[in-house]
Amino acid sequence: MKSGFVVPTDLDPIERHPKAVGPGERMRMHNHMCYGCGEDSPNGLHLEIYAGEGFTIRASMEVEPHFEGGPGVLHGGILTTAFDDVMGMAPLLVGPSAVTVHLEVDFLRPIPVGSTLELSATLLGRQRRKLYTEGVAHIGDPDQPVAVAHAIFVSINAREHFAEHLDKSQISDEYKQRLSRP
Numbered sequence: 001m002k003s004g005f006v007v008p009t010d011l012d013p014i015e016r017h018p019k020a021v022g023p024g025e026r027m028r029m030h031n032h033m034c035y036g037c038g039e040d041s042p043n044g045l046h047l048e049i050y051a052g053e054g055f056t057i058r059a060s061m062e063v064e065p066h067f068e069g070g071p072g073v074l075h076g077g078i079l080t081t082a083f084d085d086v087m088g089m090a091p092l093l094v095g096p097s098a099v100t101v102h103l104e105v106d107f108l109r110p111i112p113v114g115s116t117l118e119l120s121a122t123l124l125g126r127q128r129r130k131l132y133t134e135g136v137a138h139i140g141d142p143d144q145p146v147a148v149a150h151a152i153f154v155s156i157n158a159r160e161h162f163a164e165h166l167d168k169s170q171i172s173d174e175y176k177q178r179l180s181r182p
């Protein structure tokens with residue numbers, strides 16, 4: 001079984017892609033219907049995600065009442081979704097799209113409804129197609145994280161990877177048009 005998060009010691013060198021979004025700029029939406037960051041997703045988290053310095057990403061999320069899991073606190077699955085999306089942007093700083101193959105979260109403190117969650121992600125390294133990332137969340141004091149996540153993404157050729165599923169997209173016509181362009 002493939003699982004666990006261990007950053008290999010024999011990493012490939014990484015450098016910021018010349019076409020990557022600059023530090024402080026908003027990351028381009030990979031899909032405007034994405035549940036995490038799509039601005040047109042009807043029920044999504046609508047995360048606004050920004051590139052940071054080096055190999056970092058950041059985003060803020062208001063913990064809305066309908067994100068409740070335990071009484072008065074954020075649902076762990078919602079937090080995991082937010083981590084997935086924010087951390088999933090880190091590979092785009094160095095190259096093509098990548099999809100999650102492994103994601104683990106340490107929940108350190110309850111996160112009250114009404115708080116503002118600050119999320120950050122760092123690309124730790126790459127080995128072949130695998131990109132190793134770390135995510136951290138806090139609610140005001142960066143020295144007191146409320147959750148930490150680790151994930152592995154694998155780079156893909158997006159056109160090929162999603163080809164057989166595009167018909168099921170809420171915006172399949174838009175994708176078909178995009179794909180018909182050379």
Ligand SMILES: CCCCC/C=C\C/C=C\C/C=C\C/C=C\CCCC(=O)SCCNC(=O)CCNC(=O)[C@H](O)C(C)(C)COP(=O)(O)OP(=O)(O)OC[C@H]1O[C@@H](n2cnc3c(N)ncnc32)[C@H](O)[C@@H]1OP(=O)(O)O
Pocket residue numbers: 002003004030031036084085086087088089092097098099100101102127128129130152154156158159162163175179
């Ligand atoms: C048409 C236009 C489309 C436009 C859309 C544009 C972009 C969208 C794309 C990405 C989005 C970008 C940013 C988004 C930000 C956040 C979004 C959230 C991201 C997600 O929410 S995404 C959904 C969940 N995600 C999946 O739906 C993946 C399902 N999966 C697969 O589709 C296959 O799994 C695949 C293709 C990934 C790999 O398959 P494969 O056959 O190509 O390659 P292979 O299996 O050889 O793996 C290669 C190396 O990864 C290692 N490896 C594999 N699995 C591992 C594991 N679990 N743990 C540790 N290592 C693992 C192997 O051990 C090997 O390592 P090594 O190099 O050492 O041999």
